[in-house]
Amino acid sequence: ETGVTQSPTHLIKTRGQQVTLRCSSQSGHNTVSWYQQALGQGPQFIFQYYREEENGRGNFPPRFSGLQFPNYSSELNVNALELDDSALYLCASSRREETQYFGPGTRLLVL
Amino acid sequence: GENVEQHPSTLSVQEGDSAVIKCTYSDSASNYFPWYKQELGKGPQLIIDIRSNVGEKKDQRIAVTLNKTAKHFSLHITETQPEDSAVYFCAAGPYYNTDKLIFGTGTRLQVFP
Numbered sequence: 001e002t003g004v005t006q007s008p009t010h011l012i013k014t015r016g017q018q019v020t021l022r023c024s025s026q027s028g029h030n031t032v033s034w035y036q037q038a039l040g041q042g043p044q045f046i047f048q049y050y051r052e053e054e055n056g057r058g059n060f061p062p063r064f065s066g067l068q069f070p071n072y073s074s075e076l077n078v079n080a081l082e083l084d085d086s087a088l089y090l091c092a093s094s095r096r097e098e099t100q101y102f103g104p105g106t107r108l109l110v111l
Numbered sequence: 112g113e114n115v116e117q118h119p120s121t122l123s124v125q126e127g128d129s130a131v132i133k134c135t136y137s138d139s140a141s142n143y144f145p146w147y148k149q150e151l152g153k154g155p156q157l158i159i160d161i162r163s164n165v166g167e168k169k170d171q172r173i174a175v176t177l178n179k180t181a182k183h184f185s186l187h188i189t190e191t192q193p194e195d196s197a198v199y200f201c202a203a204g205p206y207y208n209t210d211k212l213i214f215g216t217g218t219r220l221q222v223f224p
Contacts, residue, residue, distance in 0.1 A: 002154075002156075004154075033211075033212075035212075035214075040217075041216060041217070042115075042117075042200050042202075042214030042215050042216050042217050043155065043200070043212075043214045044214070045211045045212060045213070048211065056211050058211060090154050090155070099145065099157060099160060100145075100157075100212065101157065102147070102154035102155045102156070102157075103154050104152075104153055104154045105153075105154050
């Protein structure tokens with residue numbers, strides 16, 4: 001098991017609502033990346049945070065936003081939820097430019 | 112755009128046999144190639160990785176080979192065990208180690224006793 005934790009484990013929301021997912025990185029890691037994994041698919045890169053700033057972004061709309069805190073933990077915020085946002089959201093932490101270690105994920109269901 | 116293709120999508124083997132999963136990537140700037148194992152209800156777990164300056168890497172029953180000219184890399188599992196059953200993902204990174212990883216679509220491996 002990695003030292004990356006995520007909360008909550010499961011979440012149900014309705015279309016149009018907003019959601020915040022949280023990630024605590026492994027001790028010693030200063031970089032956090034967020035991925036979306038749809039059912040039966042590989043993870044897709046959303047964005048990465050390093051030293052509290054966004055450092056790279058995948059093909060996701062602006063309603064996906066994030067934060068990184070001084071203790072390197074991170075939040076993923078999704079506004080105006082759509083049905084297609086239903087997925088497993090994964091957080092991965094690393095030292096800068098080193099191997100990424102994934103947390104267990106938060107499963108989001110949008111009804 | 113950047114893309115990683117992974118084959119096969121499912122693979123069934125008898126315990127003790129070998130399993131091979133293959134990936135092809137499109138971005139010639141990719142330099143880092145990790146493999147992850149994902150069990151049901153869990154996040155992906157790194158099992159082995161390789162960098163572009165190395166052609167092959169082995170860790171006990173697991174090995175990865177890389178052909179940068181052909182943009183191919185493969186995972187080899189020998190002496191498979193039932194606990195190897197999981198979904199395996201390959202990925203490619205555009206820089207030396209991390210930044211944005213592009214994942215393949217996954218291979219569901221079933222090892223029958």
